[in-house]
Amino acid sequence: MNLLRGALRTYAWGSRTAIAEFTGKPSPTAHPEAELWFGAHPADPAWLETDSGEHSLLDAVRSDPEGQLGGAVRHRFGDTLPFLMKVLAADEPLSLQAHPSAEQAAEGFAREDRLGIPVSSPIRNYRDRSHKPELLVALSTFEVLAGFRPAAKSVELIRALAVSDLDPFVNLLAGQPDADGLRALFTTWITAPQPDLDLLVPAVIDGAINYVRSGKKEFAAEARTVLELGERYPGDAGVLASLLLNRLTLRPGEGIYMPAGNLHTYLHGVGIEVMANSDNVLRGGLTPKHVDVPELLRVLDFTPANEAVLRPKMSQDGMETVYETAAPEFSVSVLGIDGDRLGHQVDAPSRHDGPQILLCSEGSAVLHAKAGEVTLERGGAAWVAADDGPIRLVAQRPTKLFRATVGI
Numbered sequence: 174m175n176l177l178r179g180a181l182r183t184y185a186w187g188s189r190t191a192i193a194e195f196t197g198k199p200s201p202t203a204h205p206e207a208e209l210w211f212g213a214h215p216a217d218p219a220w221l222e223t224d225s226g227e228h229s230l231l232d233a234v235r236s237d238p239e240g241q242l243g244g245a246v247r248h249r250f251g252d253t254l255p256f257l258m259k260v261l262a263a264d265e266p267l268s269l270q271a272h273p274s275a276e277q278a279a280e281g282f283a284r285e286d287r288l289g290i291p292v293s294s295p296i297r298n299y300r301d302r303s304h305k306p307e308l309l310v311a312l313s314t315f316e317v318l319a320g321f322r323p324a325a326k327s328v329e330l331i332r333a334l335a336v337s338d339l340d341p342f343v344n345l346l347a348g349q350p351d352a353d354g355l356r357a358l359f360t361t362w363i364t365a366p367q368p369d370l371d372l373l374v375p376a377v378i379d380g381a382i383n384y385v386r387s388g389k390k391e392f393a394a395e396a397r398t399v400l401e402l403g404e405r406y407p408g409d410a411g412v413l414a415s416l417l418l419n420r421l422t423l424r425p426g427e428g429i430y431m432p433a434g435n436l437h438t439y440l441h442g443v444g445i446e447v448m449a450n451s452d453n454v455l456r457g458g459l460t461p462k463h464v465d466v467p468e469l470l471r472v473l474d475f476t477p478a479n480e481a482v483l484r485p486k487m488s489q490d491g492m493e494t495v496y497e498t499a500a501p502e503f504s505v506s507v508l509g510i511d512g513d514r515l516g517h518q519v520d521a522p523s524r525h526d527g528p529q530i531l532l533c534s535e536g537s538a539v540l541h542a543k544a545g546e547v548t549l550e551r552g553g554a555a556w557v558a559a560d561d562g563p564i565r566l567v568a569q570r571p572t573k574l575f576r577a578t579v580g581i
């Protein structure tokens with residue numbers, strides 16, 4: 174077992190304070206810090222702290238896959254760590270995006286190879302052959318747009334904005350309030366010529382301003398999101414698309430699961446994200462990065478989903494709260510030590526006998542594995558190789574540890 178130092182990613186939408194404060198570093202920082210990666214992704218692996226200095230987790234997995242991953246994980250996923258855990262801090266909205274299914278990723282990767290687009294090219298959509306299911310768990314209040322809202326509700330929202338330029342579109346959706354109607358309307362908007370968007374988006378922003386000024390409550394959050402997105406991305410079809418997506422507020426500890434084809438964007442907040450170890454993102458707007466609308470439309474799932482569908486079921490097993498998801502690559506839980514467990518050594522067997530990453534989000538704990546022990550403070554992480562588990566924990570004050578393992 175080793176302490177694990179995350180790889181820091183600085184993107185423009187990040188925060189100058191959140192990750193630094195979480196990891197006990199000076200704040201504010203010189204650059205916006207967006208993500209801290211704990212995994213063995215070739216683009217930016219995390220670092221094992223050892224007596225002989227820091228070693229890349231990627232190198233450790235490659236040189237000793239049996240010890241680090243264990244036989245069962247190697248058999249299912251090959252000699253790579255199948256999941257990636259991130260601390261994510263969004264001060265500004267991320268791009269409007271979706272991720273492919275496993276079949277779509279394999280097909281898209283082969284197609285872009287045939288077209289001769291280098292894997293590192295900024296216009297490459299498929300950088301690997303994997304799907305990328307994602308689970309986000311909020312550390313602070315976290316605002317997201319995710320999944321198409323039931324169409325009848327979107328009709329109500331759009332009508333409430335009272336924008337006459339939207340009448341033909343809302344009538345289209347009202348006439349077919351289902352997945353096909355959502356596909357037709359989203360496709361119309363996302364492929365609209367720029368001159369049309371330059372008229373329509375400002376009209377929608379005016380409608381949102383009027384709605385917010387009116388003091389009405391029902392769609393106030395949705396209207397404010399239109400204003401926030403419109404201010405940063407004037408004329409972007411993503412502003413219109415936001416009218417069709419569920420707008421969720423996650424409280425600390427609440428999660429959201431995004432399977433293949435789920436259109437989403439993170440608006441604001443700090444959270445822990447765990448995903449399959451993939452970089453496959455198809456963007457539709459709200460970004461200066463590469464956007465590929467036809468490819469996005471190929472992978473999108475227009476089936477309406479309400480909040481209850483998007484939020485993973487949570488089950489309690491002793492001190493462990495498990496976020497139940499269908500992803501084979503990962504399983505995420507929180508180990509909560511408090512009350513009678515404080516001051517005692519407690520067993521924390523994993524649901525999977527593969528490797529584990531533990532990340533302390535609150536309090537402090539000593540972790541004991543077969544080989545050695547480490548102390549985790551808030552913002553600190555540890556790598557437990559497959560041949561080093563199971564672990565035991567000791568905490569003197571209320572403590573929470575996020576745990577990522579391979580899915581069952």
Ligand SMILES: [Zn+2]
Pocket residue numbers: 270271272307431437
């Ligand atoms: Zn995503």
